[in-house]
Amino acid sequence: MDIDFIANILFATIRMGTPLLIVAIGELVCEKSGVLNLGQEGMMLMGAVVGFMIAFHTDSLFIGFIGAVTAGALMALLFAIVTMHFYANQVATGLALTILGVGLSGFMGRSYVGEALASADFQIPLLSSIPFFGKVLFSHDLLVYISIGLAVAVYWFFKSTRAGLVVKAVGESPESAQSLGLSVLKVRYLAIVFGGAMAGLAGGYLSLIDTPLWAENMTAGRGWIALALVVFASWRVERAVFGAYLFGFMSIMHLVLQSFGLSVSSNLLATLPYVATVVVLVLLSRNQQRIKLFAPMSLGKSFHGAH
Amino acid sequence: MFAIRKYCLFKVLIIGLLSLGFSTIAFAKDHDPLKVAFVYVGPTGDAGWTYAHDEARKYMESKLGKQVKTTYVENVAEGADAERVITELARAGNKLIFTTSFGYMNPTLKVAKKFPDVKFEHASGYKRSKNVGTYFDRVYQGRYLTGMVAGLMTKTDLLGYVGSFPIPEVIRGINAFTLGARAVNPTAEVKVVWVSSWYDPGKESEAANTMINMGVDVVTQHTDSPGPINAAEKKGVYAIGYHSDMSVYGPKAHLTATQHNWGPLYAAKAKSVLDGSWKSEDVWGGLSDNALDLAPYNKAVPKHVRAVVDHAKSLIAQGKLHPFAGPINNQSGKQMVPAGKAMTDGEMLGMKWYVEGVQGKLPK
Numbered sequence: 001m002d003i004d005f006i007a008n009i010l011f012a013t014i015r016m017g018t019p020l021l022i023v024a025i026g027e028l029v030c031e032k033s034g035v036l037n038l039g040q041e042g043m044m045l046m047g048a049v050v051g052f053m054i055a056f057h058t059d060s061l062f063i064g065f066i067g068a069v070t071a072g073a074l075m076a077l078l079f080a081i082v083t084m085h086f087y088a089n090q091v092a093t094g095l096a097l098t099i100l101g102v103g104l105s106g107f108m109g110r111s112y113v114g115e116a117l118a119s120a121d122f123q124i125p126l127l128s129s130i131p132f133f134g135k136v137l138f139s140h141d142l143l144v145y146i147s148i149g150l151a152v153a154v155y156w157f158f159k160s161t162r163a164g165l166v167v168k169a170v171g172e173s174p175e176s177a178q179s180l181g182l183s184v185l186k187v188r189y190l191a192i193v194f195g196g197a198m199a200g201l202a203g204g205y206l207s208l209i210d211t212p213l214w215a216e217n218m219t220a221g222r223g224w225i226a227l228a229l230v231v232f233a234s235w236r237v238e239r240a241v242f243g244a245y246l247f248g249f250m251s252i253m254h255l256v257l258q259s260f261g262l263s264v265s266s267n268l269l270a271t272l273p274y275v276a277t278v279v280v281l282v283l284l285s286r287n288q289q290r291i292k293l294f295a296p297m298s299l300g301k302s303f304h305g306a307h
Numbered sequence: 308m309f310a311i312r313k314y315c316l317f318k319v320l321i322i323g324l325l326s327l328g329f330s331t332i333a334f335a336k337d338h339d340p341l342k343v344a345f346v347y348v349g350p351t352g353d354a355g356w357t358y359a360h361d362e363a364r365k366y367m368e369s370k371l372g373k374q375v376k377t378t379y380v381e382n383v384a385e386g387a388d389a390e391r392v393i394t395e396l397a398r399a400g401n402k403l404i405f406t407t408s409f410g411y412m413n414p415t416l417k418v419a420k421k422f423p424d425v426k427f428e429h430a431s432g433y434k435r436s437k438n439v440g441t442y443f444d445r446v447y448q449g450r451y452l453t454g455m456v457a458g459l460m461t462k463t464d465l466l467g468y469v470g471s472f473p474i475p476e477v478i479r480g481i482n483a484f485t486l487g488a489r490a491v492n493p494t495a496e497v498k499v500v501w502v503s504s505w506y507d508p509g510k511e512s513e514a515a516n517t518m519i520n521m522g523v524d525v526v527t528q529h530t531d532s533p534g535p536i537n538a539a540e541k542k543g544v545y546a547i548g549y550h551s552d553m554s555v556y557g558p559k560a561h562l563t564a565t566q567h568n569w570g571p572l573y574a575a576k577a578k579s580v581l582d583g584s585w586k587s588e589d590v591w592g593g594l595s596d597n598a599l600d601l602a603p604y605n606k607a608v609p610k611h612v613r614a615v616v617d618h619a620k621s622l623i624a625q626g627k628l629h630p631f632a633g634p635i636n637n638q639s640g641k642q643m644v645p646a647g648k649a650m651t652d653g654e655m656l657g658m659k660w661y662v663e664g665v666q667g668k669l670p671k
Contacts (some may be wrong), residue, residue, distance in 0.1 A: 255502070262667075
């Protein structure tokens, strides 16, 4: 096994982990504010299809991404209105959002199936030619760096900003937050829409960068995996990032081990990413006290305070 | 009371109108076109499996003109939903119904029992009845030819195959591809990676990437998305498509593809229903029946390669070349098919071992 080979595996790990990371970070912020949105898959698919449609007509990945983010955010806005003004159950509404997204994206993208985008490559000029590290760290698409930047920003946001504290307070006890004069609805709106925008961005990453094409249901369950990651990472940004890359790494190993001729059932190997990620994250977060510390207390509960 | 009476009157009126309609239909029976319906598992624009069936539907219409009238229902989930859709189509007066996915096998048979005067044709299945026939194309012939293309185009002598699930249909394709490649390039070997899915663009392309990183320079697939083609294009190596021409996803990479060509079969089946000669049978059409074809070659495929492959293609079509003709060894070098003999259809349909030249063990 040579060094190039390891570099290739690590490179692919980051590429596979990135969409999960983006969705997970968005959902983490949303859940920290006390809102459980199970509609990730639907928002991702809408982001993927709208991003592809726009990029296809404008020939601009950038405008495509703006479309993807907007589509995800609009879906989330719908969720926010239904759950916060009509007090609909968050779980049911989230599931409905997924079903809506799957169906609507399939319908909208109908005539775009079988179309291709010119794939654009982005590499950092000098750094990407460094041996090993250049390949692993500096030859990705721009979005990979943006996603890492976003993760760092969200980490810092919760750790050392007042706004981060406000979001956490709203997620812990919206009543107390309101009595302190904080606007629960405003905070939750922002958090939900941020989550949707990130899901849309991740969808765009799939349909514009990873495999530049639109196909029905192309997210193939990644939204659900990201949702599970947030819980298993016990709502901590650094663990969600780690979990996303671990999942990516294990997904790659499923393929790499086979190409080495390992004679284990491929179906069994295919479960590897799920099993490994759950086991590792559960072991990491096995301390009940610590979980309580990070889990938003009012997660999934409607807030009936005054508007 | 008045409302109810009005409603009753309305109902009688409708029934009257309907029976009038039926009687006119019965009257005009001799001149009515044969109603033919199609049930698709995916969208018609999937650039793959369903697309090929819909092209064939259009071909049948263009061949038989006013003699037939076709309808189709797309995105029909396999299982209970399929049974509902097939029943509705039979009830709507369709006399020939094509159900084009393996999972429609049992629903088709169930509905066929209730509609004995409707003929059914089920793709890729193995269960038949009095009014249910089955059909498929000899994809392995195309696999053998595309294997030759790959064997002649590779520089590393290492070819990659993205597989879905290790079932005989897929294994047969891998073996045919390998035999074709080694017929023109005895040192060529084939790597296989299973993605455990028929359809996951991201994973399929990552599987292709993994193999390309290990030195593979021609990738092919038995999955349904253009993911692998896309990966090959990005990495600057070659790819061979499946189901239909996928060159739009890799203008430089896409060398050719094995394409289904159901059109002639569909037209023939409709004709046999029209003239009353239809019978339940199993059709496994090959190059000789024009049931499949290769997609147009890429510019990168040189003349001498085309000549070799085209020659083999005409030999297969004439029945002079059989992709699974002996001597064929398995991976451990044991002779499975002796020289001078070819595998029977039954043996090919149950294939569960790799030929020499495939790397890795077949997952159980």
